Amino acid sequence: MASCCASSRRDGTEVSPLPAEASRTDPSEADSPATAEADGPDSRLLSELAAQAPEDLTMVGLAGGRFRMGSDDSLAYPEDGEGPVREVEVGSFAIAATTVTVAEFAAFVEATGHRTVAERLGDSLVFAGLLAPESRAASAAVAGAPWWRQVAGACWHRPEGRGSSAAGRADHPVTHVSRLDAEAYASWVGARVPTEAEWEFAARGGLDQQPYPWGAVREPGGRPRMNTFQGVFPDAPSAPVGTVPARAFDPNGYGLHNMTGNVWEWAAGAFGPDDDRGVLRGGSYMCHDSYCRRYRTSARTATTADTSLGHAGFRLAVDVA
Numbered sequence: 001m002a003s004c005c006a007s008s009r010r011d012g013t014e015v016s017p018l019p020a021e022a023s024r025t026d027p028s029e030a031d032s033p034a035t036a037e038a039d040g041p042d043s044r045l046l047s048e049l050a051a052q053a054p055e056d057l058t059m060v061g062l063a064g065g066r067f068r069m070g071s072d073d074s075l076a077y078p079e080d081g082e083g084p085v086r087e088v089e090v091g092s093f094a095i096a097a098t099t100v101t102v103a104e105f106a107a108f109v110e111a112t113g114h115r116t117v118a119e120r121l122g123d124s125l126v127f128a129g130l131l132a133p134e135s136r137a138a139s140a141a142v143a144g145a146p147w148w149r150q151v152a153g154a155c156w157h158r159p160e161g162r163g164s165s166a167a168g169r170a171d172h173p174v175t176h177v178s179r180l181d182a183e184a185y186a187s188w189v190g191a192r193v194p195t196e197a198e199w200e201f202a203a204r205g206g207l208d209q210q211p212y213p214w215g216a217v218r219e220p221g222g223r224p225r226m227n228t229f230q231g232v233f234p235d236a237p238s239a240p241v242g243t244v245p246a247r248a249f250d251p252n253g254y255g256l257h258n259m260t261g262n263v264w265e266w267a268a269g270a271f272g273p274d275d276d277r278g279v280l281r282g283g284s285y286m287c288h289d290s291y292c293r294r295y296r297t298s299a300r301t302a303t304t305a306d307t308s309l310g311h312a313g314f315r316l317a318v319d320v321a
């Protein structure tokens, strides 16, 4: 089955060993390198966004300890390496209460002039349902996952490509950031992306072997607790699709927002012993139980470290002595 989760920047000439991976069929459909050099953010937009970055980063210190990582339950995807459940020891660390926001990333770009992989290569992957009909028609579909489009000009400050803008989304998670971009931001603030064990320890919020950061039931009382796709995927959503503010929804028991849903989050390390792709955790606004229930504490997916996606961002971690 094709996956929503993580198409790869590597084009159709390279086929993933995993069935869940989607690749582009025809490299000739991809944007030509001649159009690849995308322009940077408008300086007024950049300073408007950067001005909305909070002064302080909210980090939650966690003492660490032993916990049961992974899942073997009926919701899990064994092919993703979710199992077996194993006891893992995590040292003390601190993790951000939210993913890095558009405003925070703008402050980084304003200070450093950083250009993301998407900006340098001139495109990124966008959910087709977010595109205007003309952009949808003009962009190449990903093989096996036609709801993914390779969109020219799509990047963190232009999430749906040319003509779109991150204005009005200053407090949303930054998206279209590769792991290389996430690591560049993290080192700028003296932090790093969490390990998978840290991410999952944090996501569980002190609970043992629960699929959701708040417990066993996805929508307690019928009320959504996270931002996932509502309605019939991919063409008939019953609610707005896309990111919501990084502090939307109640936090988990550790005070952490949107560990599951909203955007996938980069973690450190490789997807598997024989798979050096990067790892993403937590699922996104594109997850729907009809085809991809990766909106859970133990769920994981993979893509290359240079891939950027419209439903993926990151949160920071730091060592605590």
Ligand SMILES: [Ca+2]
Residues within 6 Å of the ligand: 258, 259, 260, 261, 262, 263, 264, 265, 281, 282, 283
């Ligand atoms: Ca998330």
